[in-house]
Amino acid sequence: MKRTLPTNPKTRRLIRLLRRASRSTNVGVWRDLSELLSVPTRKKISVNVSKIDKFAKEGEFIAVPGKVLGFGNITKKVDVAALSFSPSASEKITSAGGRAISLEVLLNLNPRGRGVKILR
Helix, strand or coil, X not given: CCCCCCCCHHXXXXXXXXXXXXXXXXXXXXXXXXXXXCCCHHHCEEEEHHHHHHHCCXXXXXXXEEEEECCCCXXXXXXXXXXXXXXXXXXXXXXXXXXXXEHHHHHXXXXXXXXXXXXX
């Protein structure tokens, strides 16, 4: 069976961008994120804000190769980068003092991938 990539053009462009960044900077985080974004729709990743609060440390970059949902509370100031956010998750992250940004913005902010933790 032939493996296919996502059909969303924005997601496909992000996968290509992450793979290119992984090859040019020799950083495995971007390659891992591109592989996790390439999964079929039925295996897409969704993470709740409570899980981010449980596993993240203060001031850390968290990368989610999927959607961040707003179930639970977050008390730590963390920067969360994801493919998409629910409105309540975005509001909870910013009210805790963190930032809700896209994966492409994270790549531009931190091209070497230092301190980035992938959460799935």
